Amino acid sequence: MTAKIAYDDIEVGTELPAQTFPVTRAALVQYAGASGDFNPIHWNEKFAKDVGLPDVIAHGMFTMAEAIRVVTDWAGDPGAVVEYGVRFTKPVVVPNDDQGATVEVSAKVAAKLDDNTVRVDLVATSSGQKVLGMSRAVVRLA
């Protein structure tokens, strides 16, 4: 494990580079195939609306996978992530148009822990709504 960021260079409050991730219907179909999660609420608009959703929604695990990229891109080595947890607070609603939805992710160092690790708190929003809560990663730095 060789993170590119040195523990000693990081302070509580250090912001990681924020990123914006597009979420299209095509991406959800591709994710369904890759992950094996074929729940129709993620690709079938009629089904989603029949069960009371506003439209097709992204897989929570898709959003979770996007959000951690802010941390793994920063750390360099994805193997440096030693813990990662989220709460799924609101669905990411994905309309069937050319744009889809976007998820904006920001993150900052919330605590310096033992053993060269830091806790990073993430904020993920879509259409102004917080879509992940209690979103935290622990990362081992160099």
Add this chain to the structure above:
Amino acid sequence: MALDQSFVGRSYPPTDPYEVGREKIREFAEAVGDANPAYTDPEAAKALGHPDVIAPPTFVFSITFKAAGQVVQDPQLGLDYSRVVHGDQKFVYVRPVRAGDRLTVTSTIEAIKSMAGNDILDIRGEVHDEAGEHVVTALTKLVARAAEES
């Protein structure tokens, strides 16, 4: 109807091994749009100290959630899966999952709670490799929404 508290602590038999392949990792990384070479290029992964390409942090959920099917489909537990939503997800890693791993999952019911008519089920999935070494723990919180008044 509230779930039976006596199921707390119940463990299910380990799953048959899941063999992690390089191309499956590539497929997953492409599906989440993540171009990190550690997922696709063995040399890049080795340069970071890994013996082969590693999987993105959430990759293992596909394996642990399938294993959790033993719990959610346990007829004795009687969870109404049509009302279930994914509440929380957490992973605690000993090391990253990598190509060549043969992983087994042991699922345990960690907690059962009832809040405002919702059943809340915490499932712990312990993932081990072929040598029996612990790789990662997946903690999955499922919420079965209260049935409508009949």
